[in-house]
Amino acid sequence: MRPIVLLGATGSIGSQTRDVVARNGWDIVGLAARSASEELLGAAAEFPDASVAVADPTDEGRRRLQSALGARVDFGPDAVDALAAHSGAIVVNGIVGAAGLRASVTALESGNRLALANKETLVAGGPVVVAAAARGGGEIVPIDSEHSALWQCLVGERRGDVRRLILTASGGPFRSRTPAELEEVTVAEALNHPTWSMGPRITVDSATLLNKALEVIEAHYLFDVSYDAIDVVVHPESIVHSMVEYVDGAIIAELGAPDMRLPIQYALTYPDRMSVPPNRFDFTAQNLTFYEPDTETFRCLALGYAAGRAGGSAPAVLNAADEVAVAAFLEQRIGFLQIADVIEATLDTVEHGPVENIADVVAYDAEARRVAAQWIAGTE
Numbered sequence: 001m002r003p004i005v006l007l008g009a010t011g012s013i014g015s016q017t018r019d020v021v022a023r024n025g026w027d028i029v030g031l032a033a034r035s036a037s038e039e040l041l042g043a044a045a046e047f048p049d050a051s052v053a054v055a056d057p058t059d060e061g062r063r064r065l066q067s068a069l070g071a072r073v074d075f076g077p078d079a080v081d082a083l084a085a086h087s088g089a090i091v092v093n094g095i096v097g098a099a100g101l102r103a104s105v106t107a108l109e110s111g112n113r114l115a116l117a118n119k120e121t122l123v124a125g126g127p128v129v130v131a132a133a134a135r136g137g138g139e140i141v142p143i144d145s146e147h148s149a150l151w152q153c154l155v156g157e158r159r160g161d162v163r164r165l166i167l168t169a170s171g172g173p174f175r176s177r178t179p180a181e182l183e184e185v186t187v188a189e190a191l192n193h194p195t196w197s198m199g200p201r202i203t204v205d206s207a208t209l210l211n212k213a214l215e216v217i218e219a220h221y222l223f224d225v226s227y228d229a230i231d232v233v234v235h236p237e238s239i240v241h242s243m244v245e246y247v248d249g250a251i252i253a254e255l256g257a258p259d260m261r262l263p264i265q266y267a268l269t270y271p272d273r274m275s276v277p278p279n280r281f282d283f284t285a286q287n288l289t290f291y292e293p294d295t296e297t298f299r300c301l302a303l304g305y306a307a308g309r310a311g312g313s314a315p316a317v318l319n320a321a322d323e324v325a326v327a328a329f330l331e332q333r334i335g336f337l338q339i340a341d342v343i344e345a346t347l348d349t350v351e352h353g354p355v356e357n358i359a360d361v362v363a364y365d366a367e368a369r370r371v372a373a374q375w376i377a378g379t380e
C-alpha cells in the first residue's frame with residue numbers, strides 16, 4: 001500500500017477511513033483536522049508514525065496538542081497542504097466544505113492520488129481542479145458513494161457509449177412531505193437521516209436535496225458528462241448506489257448495503273479489490289423502489305442544475321451560500337425552507353464570472369458568504 005494521508009481525520013469519513021486502514025493493517029503518514037480534539041489525539045496515538053496538521057492556528061487546544069505530540073504536530077493551512085504534497089501518497093480528502101479545495105489541488109499538483117470525499121472540491125473549483133490534475137499528473141478517484149458506483153459501472157467501458165448517468169438519492173428524512181409540512185421541521189428531524197450516518201452539513205444537505213445538486217456537479221467534472229445526460233432518481237432504500245445507461249439501452253448498476261467503508265477501501269486499492277468478511281445482501285428481504293424527485297418542494301436540486309449549467313463562479317456561490325445557510329439552520333436562526341431562499345438570493349446577487357485559479361474561487365466564496373450572511377441577518 002502507498003503512504004496514506006487522511007485529511008478530515010476526525011469526521012465521519014475520517015473515522016471510517018481509519019477503520020478501513022486498521023482493518024487491512026495499513027498505516028497512515030499524515031492526519032489533519034480543523035481543530036485539536038480528543039478524537040485527533042486518539043487518531044495520532046492509533047497511527048504513531050503520522051505527522052499531524054491542525055488547520056486553525058489559533059486553536060485553543062494548541063498547547064495541549066503540542067505537549068502531547070511535540071514536533072509531530074504543525075498548525076495552519078500550510079501544514080495541511082504539506083501533508084497533501086507527501087510524495088507518492090494517496091490523499092483521502094474528508095474535509096467538509098470549500099475549505100478542502102486547496103489541499104485537493106496540492107495533492108493533484110504533486111502527482112498524488114486524490115481519494116475524494118470532499119465533493120466541494122469539484123463543485124467550487126471544478127475547472128481549477130481538472131487543470132491541476134492535468135498539470136501535476138495526479139488522479140482523482142471518488143469516495144462519494146454515488147460516484148464510486150458510477151465509476152465502477154464505467155470501468156472497462158467506452159465513454160462514448162454512455163447515454164446518461166443516473167444518480168440515486170435517498171430523498172432524505174422529508175421525502176414526500178409538502179412545503180407546508182416542511183415549514184416547521186426541526187434540526188433534530190433534519191439530522192435524522194434514514195439510511196446514512198454522516199456529518200451534520202451533508203445530512204442537512206441530504207434533507208434539502210442540495211447534496212444531490214452538489215453530486216450532479218461533482219459527476220459533471222469527474223466524468224466529463226454534460227448536465228443533460230445526468231439524471232437523479234429517488235431511491236429511499238439506498239441499495240442501488242447509482243447507474244450508467246449505455247447507448248444500446250443497457251443499464252449497469254452498483255448495489256450493496258449502505259456502508260461508506262466499501263467506496264473508501266476501493267478508492268485506496270483501485271484497481272485491486274480487497275477481500276472483507278462477507279456481508280451477503282439478501283435480495284428477498286426488501287423491495288427496491290424508485291421515484292421522480294419533487295423539485296418544486298425541494299428547490300435546491302433545480303438550483304443546483306441551474307448553477308452547474310451556468311458554470312464559472314455559480315457552483316462556488318451555490319456551495320458557499322449553502323454552507324452559511326446550513327450553519328444558520330443548525331443554529332435555529334432560519335427555518336428549513338429558507339435554506340433554498342438564501343441560496344437563490346445569493347446566486348441572484350453575486351455577480352457571475354469565470355474561475356481560473358484558487359484565488360478566483362476564494363474570492364467568489366467569500367463574497368457569497370458575505371451576501372448570504374447579510375440576507376440571513378435581514379430576516380432576524
Ligand code: NAD
Pocket residue numbers: 007008009010011012013014032033034035055080093094095096097099100117118119120143144145196197198199200201202260
Ligand atoms: P464531518 O463534519 O463529520 O467531518 C469533517 C472533517 O473535516 C473533520 O475532521 C474536521 O476537523 C475537518 N475539517 C474541517 N475544516 C478543515 C480544514 N480547513 N482543514 C482540515 N480539516 C478540516 O464531515 P463528513 O460527513 O465526514 O464529510 C466530509 C466530506 O465528505 C464532505 O465533503 C461530505 O460531503 C463528504 N461525504 C461524506 C459522506 C459521509 O458518509 N459522511 C459521504 C459522502 C461524501
Ligand code: MG
Pocket residue numbers: 144145146215
Ligand atoms: Mg453521496
